[in-house]
Amino acid sequence: MKITAKQSAATFLFILILPLVSCIKKPADVIPPASEIHGEEISPNEEPAVPIETLAEAKILSPKANLCLLGRDGKMHGILNLSYGDNVEVIFIDGQIVTMQSEDMVYAHSVYNQVEYWMDMDSIALQCQNALVVEKAVLYADKDFLLTTDEKNSPFRFGDSVCRSTKEEDESEYYDRIYYYDRNVKKVKSAFVKKGCLSTRVDDIVVMDCVKKLRVTKRATPRNEIFKKAAKYNPCPRVAAALEAEKTEKIENNYQDVLNALPGAKYKVNVPELLTVDQSKDPFQ
Incomplete structure (x- = not known):
């Protein structure tokens, strides 16, 4: 078959145009969206996540505690004094407590009377309530009562004051988690006691x-x-x-005073001297 000049020219022209056609941009509906490329949907109107701030109640367990502010020198300076039993609120961001370390001490970002301060974490216990020891309470390091702990403070006796944890994970029919202030090391500690040893009434x-x-x-x-x-x-x-x-008055008397007050007593005994003489002999003969 003979190829005419017009056919040759058309073929040549097609060869020249083909590379240009291949470089033409694909329609928008053919290009994969950015969400498919990165594996997640991206909304053009979506705002960045805002940190969620929450407050948790904390109780002062040390005899005295300071509410502090951070100075320009990078150190904490006491502003207000609180005492045992006072309450503050501790700030959490996205479920994590906000803390700062200064001079080998860890401070929690706290709120008291609508003002923000820093509170020494060794002086407070989070999410707890006042409790009274009504039965001798031995302290344990574990929930199964296999390991006793803290011999200097254990056991707590009737009438002692502690704090009982109110956290959901500490609710049990068999034990109570307590917080208390150890005066020997000057910090708040926690331990487990058997159920029935405490009263929160x-x-x-x-x-x-x-x-x-x-x-x-x-x-x-x-x-x-x-x-x-x-x-x-x-x-x-x-x-x-x-x-x-406590309605019955208890009077303690000195032994010598009792002897001197006896009616018709003929002999006055000096107790210290009596203890130094030969006890085998009757001092009244």
């Missing part, structure tokens, strides 16, 4: 506090006021018995 805690005050109060008028306050509550039998015992 307000009546028990308040009345036991009255009992402790009565033990150091001698004047009649203040004692009557304490008894009047305690009468408003209904404590458990053991705490009620401790309160009742």
